[in-house]
Amino acid sequence: MDQTTRIVRAFEDAGYQTTPSRRLLAELVAGSRGHFSAADLLDRARQRRAKVGRATIFRALELLTSLHVVERLDLPNRSHAYVMCDPDEHHHHLVCSRCGRSVDVADGELARLVDEIGRRNGYRIETHRLELFGICPLCAGTGAAAAVAADRGGPA
Amino acid sequence: MDQTTRIVRAFEDAGYQTTPSRRLLAELVAGSRGHFSAADLLDRARQRRAKVGRATIFRALELLTSLHVVERLDLPNRSHAYVMCDPDEHHHHLVCSRCGRSVDVADGELARLVDEIGRRNGYRIETHRLELFGICPLCAGTGAAAAVAADRGGPA
DNA sequence: CCCCGGATGAGACTGAGTATCAGGCAAGCC
């Protein structure tokens, strides 16, 4: 099943209605190459001449976030964006600072490290967040041209 | 030398003027118990009947951030705040989700882990960020009362 | 096919942060 369907399915499984707006949003999210913002989605919706309200986009992103279909990133440049990701296990993101593509990284050893840091400081750790930023193999390998081609928000 | 002086000194050392506004801001920042926002500082300035513009606060925080005297945190509840911290080495923050107090945590093993994750995925890692949230010993030990007493933004 | 609660879009609102600009003042110079 393709990404769009996976997202629509996630809505259904959680007991939410399947509506044209949500289907559209699912397509837009699934068609994103890297991370994207609510404004990106709105733009792409407008490009398709689809009529969807800003509020609806924020509501859908909020839902998808709570369903762990997407996650919110805080980028180093103090803006933020969403990325699609694996809903099944706790993980972190390795984000390309050029094209925005993101790889899910399993928590692995980190859990142990986090635990130890907490213990050493007497804190009871509740949550942690690790975000890694760098240049992905694609952007590194083929230079700026590929980076542009791979730019975020490709054909929806 | 106390924290206020340390901050004022940081301005001077970097070649910036020492002005009443900056001195005030230094005091407010130094007097913060945990993390704080620009709005918090503005409130506390007003409480002292000190006249300082919003823009000035943001400018000072921006400077202090660039001097690594404070750092910006992205809190789990999607808001953000600043904390004072050690300007001398790369580190992360362990933040109390109740009182906002923050402990600097040396990078240590993490660097190795980050490096390995990058290598495994073919990324050239540029920066990373780790943020830990939990309950500090003070809040855990003495319950809600102490947590309130220790609340952020104590006597400036 | 009807009904109703969930979903929607428009638009007002908020709060953090930025830009602009005229006036103020720190600090080096004499």
Added chain:
DNA sequence: GGCTTGCCTGATACTCAGTCTCATCCGGGG
């Protein structure tokens, strides 16, 4: 101590992401 210069400041307008409200709409169970 006065002068000058350029950094610094406060007020204010603005932007941008996200939220709230509310009248209307419509998916889907009965």
